[in-house]
Amino acid sequence: MLPPDIDGRKAELERLAPADLLAWAAGRFPGNVVCLAALGAEDCVLIDVIARQGLAIPIVTIDTAVLFRETYALWSRLEKRYGISIGGIRSELIPETGPTVPDLDRLWEREPDRCCQLRKIVPLRRELGTRQAWVTGIRREQSETRRYAKQVEWDLAFGLVKLNPLAAWTGDEMWSYIRANDVPYNPLHDAGYPSIGCEPCTSVVGGGDSERSGRWRGNEKTECGLHVAPAPLFPGK
Ligand code: SF4
Secondary structure (H helix, E strand, O other): OOOHHHHOOHHHHHOOOHHHHHHHHHHHOOOOEEEEOOOOHHHHHHHHHHHHHOOOOOEEEEOOOOEOHHHHHHHHHHHHHHOOOEEEEOOOOOOOOOOOOHHHOOHHHHOHHHHHHHHHHHHHHHHHOOOOEEEOOOOHHHOHHHOOOOOEEEEOOOOEEEEOOOOOOOHHHHHHHHHHOOOOOOHHHHHOOOOOOEHHHEOOOOOOOOOOOOEOOOOOOOOOOOOOOOOOOOOOO
């Protein structure tokens, strides 16, 4: 449940621009808010906004060890460009060097839900367990499961406040911001990948298909479990 002071300001917070919402979050949760950047285009916008304002919001990404090499390169570019450190959170089952433990080896082919659980959810839960709020780059337009995302909501799955400063943004607004501010982004976006996750589970999207249709193609899975869909404001609509 949202803390009473936030619950009472929900409507006002919902109208704040991303930069203002992030500045508010840094002040409301000093030392207790983190930005999870999956290094997609949305996350690059958030990093730009946080860095430009010099906000005390640490940025982390989940290193599943099977990201695209372009994503690892972008991680370094963002750190250099903004003079920041983006922390990598990683499953204890994935050693820094050497082969992956046999249980995880190509697990995405056999049990993708379990693979996401072990590579993403468990390490994220560990990170969020030390926080009161987290920031994500999800947008309502991205998929049906994100359609009801609010700028400020209670995250039932992880038990803390969830902030989605770009929830209302369209893809056009996001790309306009990126171009106007020369924000670094993953070159795979220009090669037919609107949504980029782990390399084994991400494919090119054809014209007319939804943004996230290249994720887990051929599988009913549409989310890795980080973002549990909130209830609609008006059920049935
Ligand atoms: Fe595993 Fe694929 Fe999930 Fe990455 S996206 S954690 S490879 S199932």
